[in-house]
Amino acid sequence: MTTLKTKYSEEELVTSLKKNSKQAFEYLYDNYSASIFGVICKVLKNEEKAEDVMQDVFLKIWKKIGDYDPSKGRLFTWMVNIARNASIDQLRKEKNVWFDDIDQAVGQVDKISNFxxxxxxxxxxxxxxxxxxxxxxxxxxxxxxxxxxxxxxxxxxxxxxxxxxxxxxxxxxxxxxxxx
Known part of the structure; x- marks a missing residue:
């Protein structure tokens, strides 16, 4: 029987995620999903759409963790950028969204990530x-x-x-x- 690791350093977490550890991904989701969801909601201003995008974001994180480079920034910043980009993509898919609205939402998220x-x-x-x-x-x-x-x-x-x-x-x- 394996026990779940209850705490990871960022380096341990990234290493475990790159090894496709289900436990590490569960830890990542449990500890970061609320913050990531907040970023998505800030852009979309719709919880139902944000929930859909949230699923896509964590799937992208899982698939692209190999692309993460710790020398370029923290894991959280990298995830916020994925969430921000996925949220903007969702806005662009909607027919009645003006580009000014997207720019305003992007500006708000940029303030969060450059805090x-x-x-x-x-x-x-x-x-x-x-x-x-x-x-x-x-x-x-x-x-x-x-x-x-x-x-x-x-x-x-x-x-x-x-x-x-x-x-x-x-x-x-x-x-x-x-x-x-």
Missing amino acids: QPQTNLIDLRGLLEKLKPERKVLVDLVYLQGYTQEEAAEILKIPLGTAKSRIRTALQDLKTFFNI
Whole structure:
């Protein structure tokens, strides 16, 4: 009986993915799908279409992992670019989409992938201050510093389920702040 590996360094993850490890791919999906889905939704502005594109994106990641070059950037950035391009392709397939809308959506995603927390998140940090401290620290670790939920739970020495629940609640709180 083999046990599932619960944590990978980025290098170990990429190596395992290139060896077509099902366990590594499941880990990748579990730890990155929420962020990738957010990027896709940002472009498409339609959850149903985003779910379809999401499936295509992870299939492309699986098939093209051999093309990933760590010297050119982090794995997450590479995946965001795949998600961004797949989302733009979906927009272009739709008959009633104007190119200005695509350019605007691309600009929004480019801001996400070229994110500079020190200078661009003053307002977001203000919103984060409204969160309870135990939620704020998790959102900061996962969404601003790039840790996985598992890594953040380990850093804070809390159970993974607790970390996930707090993050989910924090995101719901932030959603109310934005009146979405």
